[in-house]
Amino acid sequence: MKEKIHRIxxxxxxxxLLSAVQAKKAVAQLKKDLHLSNEESLKxxxxxxxxxxxxxxxxxxxxxxxxSSALVKTRVVKKRDIARVKKMxxxxxxxxxxxxxxx
Numbered sequence: 001m002k003e004k005i006h007r008i009x010x011x012x013x014x015x016x017l018l019s020a021v022q023a024k025k026a027v028a029q030l031k032k033d034l035h036l037s038n039e040e041s042l043k044x045x046x047x048x049x050x051x052x053x054x055x056x057x058x059x060x061x062x063x064x065x066x067x068s069s070a071l072v073k074t075r076v077v078k079k080r081d082i083a084r085v086k087k088m089x090x091x092x093x094x095x096x097x098x099x100x101x102x103x
């Protein structure tokens with residue numbers, strides 16, 4: 001039972017971190033195995049991608065929180081330094097999105 005729970009958790013996180021390409025492959029396999037219609041398979045794909053984005057944000061948020069607290073506790077950097085770097089990275093990410101949209 002314990003092993004099954006661990007597998008379910010791993011599968012859940014794996015599905016949560018799916019890319020769009022991986023989601024398409026998984027849905028194509030489901031469509032083939034379960035004989036789903038195009039509409040049903042499209043709904044499944046959209047749901048997989050949506051849940052993937054949510055889980056990815058949750059995982060990144062948790063990692064960020066623990067990493068930041070570890071840096072502060074070891075006195076490598078101060079909280080304000082971390083905040084300054086985060087702000088700069090958010091700004092750069094927005095600039096890159098704008099540049100990519102222009103292409």
